[in-house]
Amino acid sequence: MESICTCGKTKEFRVGSNEFFVGTRKIVIHNIPHYFCSQCNKESYDSKLPVDAALKYAYKNNVAEFNWEEYKAYASAYEKAFEIGILMVVRRMADSGMQMEEVAKYTDYSPGELERLLEDEADLIKERMQYHIHASAFEREWHRQMKEASDQTIEGRLSKIKARIQVFQSQYGDTYENCFGHLADDFEIDAHPEAVDIFDWRDLEKEKDRIELALEDDFQDGVFAIPSSSKVKVRALFNYCKQVGKEPSELSADELEQFMEE
Incomplete structure (x- = not known):
């Protein structure tokens, strides 16, 4: 389909990769149909092409580049x-x-x-x-x-x-x-x-x-008494387990030692 640019020149129909910016984030769409004016050096798109929806999809899903046919x-x-x-x-x-x-x-x-x-x-x-x-x-x-x-x-x-x-x-x-x-x-x-x-x-x-x-709110002072002669620094233990990706039961004796108070 022929398309005329605002400069009066006929735009060329292409299918290729184009860059877009949403804020400061660059998103590249591959194989997207578009028109190109060589005089203005500018791309434009069919009004029925859901480019905005595609960019919104990419932005919300942290997608830096994608293929237009796959998005369709x-x-x-x-x-x-x-x-x-x-x-x-x-x-x-x-x-x-x-x-x-x-x-x-x-x-x-x-x-x-x-x-x-x-x-x-x-x-x-x-x-x-x-x-x-x-x-x-x-x-x-x-x-x-x-x-x-x-x-x-x-x-x-x-x-x-x-x-x-x-x-x-x-x-x-x-x-x-x-x-x-x-x-x-x-x-x-x-x-x-x-x-x-x-x-x-x-x-x-x-x-x-x-x-x-x-778990964090229940131990406001970071120490919780247990039925023994020692106390456990629960907040510190909880944060350590999150950091190393382990449950308390999976820690070694040496690891547990640092969270015990007499």
Whole structure:
């Protein structure tokens, strides 16, 4: 498609790598379609190309460079997952007895469009709703396990939670923040294909942070008495364990010695 620059010269259509700056951060997009004016030495983009959304995605996820085609595939899958999430809610509202005309008021679709989408995506909606039923059962089991954990020592609970977080990090190859921290709210998470894991992982991270904060706040003077002739410098011990990535039970006698007070 021909495009005319403001200088009057016809711009050349290209597909290549371009640099963008969001604040001081440089982001490179490879294989992005664009127009180039040789007279102005300037690139421009089709108004329908979601360049701003792509840069926002890269900025929030700390991505320095990416391929445009890969981003398009991600965006398409995300948009589909989000649409199915909306249709699941619509299906529940309709099944509760609401008329489609009333349901449509809560969406950007007309009643006819909603009925067509519900019919076209019926199998996928059913599959996702069954998945969420499984998720509810999984959540009940999670709460049962957490109730059992409440009878353990706080250090024991923290150890179990860290072990479960490690499983997720191994499965997804990074931390929660880097993998899913960009998801803004519960509805956005619910529309994601990995919603069950994301909710579970997020709750584990919150519980870990809460326990670690409680451990620090509970020992304001940094020393905690134990049933012996010695005292333990709990705050110092806690910080040391965080630094070396060990549980107190994993420390050697020499390591523990530095935290004992007569």
